[in-house]
């Protein structure tokens with residue numbers, strides 16, 4: 001079965017991350033499939049809302065670390081940047097349903113969603129510093145804006161997970177649900193939205209995002225260039241090597 005499942009029903013396109021054996025870690029091919037689905041949803045008149053989900057126990061372990069080592073994203077046309085740009089500029093409503101761990105881009109992609117529903121088992125984390133990397137997905141701009149600077153600094157500089165209730169408190173999620181009910185609730189909300197006039201949804205979203213859109217894309221470009229450089233530096237090499245060897249990284253000389 002494919003690692004990314006796409007299904008459409010009554011105006012709602014659902015993208016399901018489905019690589020359970022690897023905790024839904026996302027490879028370049030998976031970013032490409034999701035970027036294609038977002039592009040198609042933009043132009044497909046039958047699509048009115050997109051919903052992104054994992055399953056009841058895992059949203060995503062973030063970028064596949066082996067892929068980072070073997071096929072680091074090269075340039076702005078890399079699938080990961082195509083996906084991030086796609087969700088950052090997606091004109092129609094974007095809904096997410098998150099249960100279990102949402103690591104790295106698993107959390108930062110939510111900053112570009114309009115509605116986020118979480119299971120009470122959701123654990124969000126942005127451990128870029130712990131991997132010798134830096135913030136991505138415009139999180140260096142949007143997290144301080146949404147969370148307040150100090151809470152964003154705790155998430156981005158410490159990289160420690162925060163749970164669903166804390167995510168609700170900072171405004172990252174709209175509602176916390178029992179995991180077995182989260183997907184049905186998120187779908188019900190998406191379908192409710194899909195019945196509203198699309199032009200009103202699109203214009204209202206555009207107006208809400210307008211003030212920050214240029215800055216979001218600028219920050220994402222700067223983050224992407226920095227992230228790309230840092231992927232090849234010693235701290236990231238040590239972190240990825242440690243992950244593959246199942247040991248703690250040693251940053252004492254870095």
Ligand code: COA
Pocket residue numbers: 021022023025026060061062063064065066101103104105127128131
């Ligand atoms: N890239 C590649 N493989 C990954 C992965 C990732 N991001 N996350 C998990 N996996 C693999 C593990 O290596 C493991 O492989 P194995 O069965 O061959 O040993 C398998 O998926 C299961 O992961 P495991 O860690 O045993 O699951 P868990 O339920 O104990 O923990 C997570 C789940 C998501 C909390 C944990 O896997 C994790 O922290 N992953 C790394 C997240 C990360 O740093 N992502 C990069 C962000 S930029």
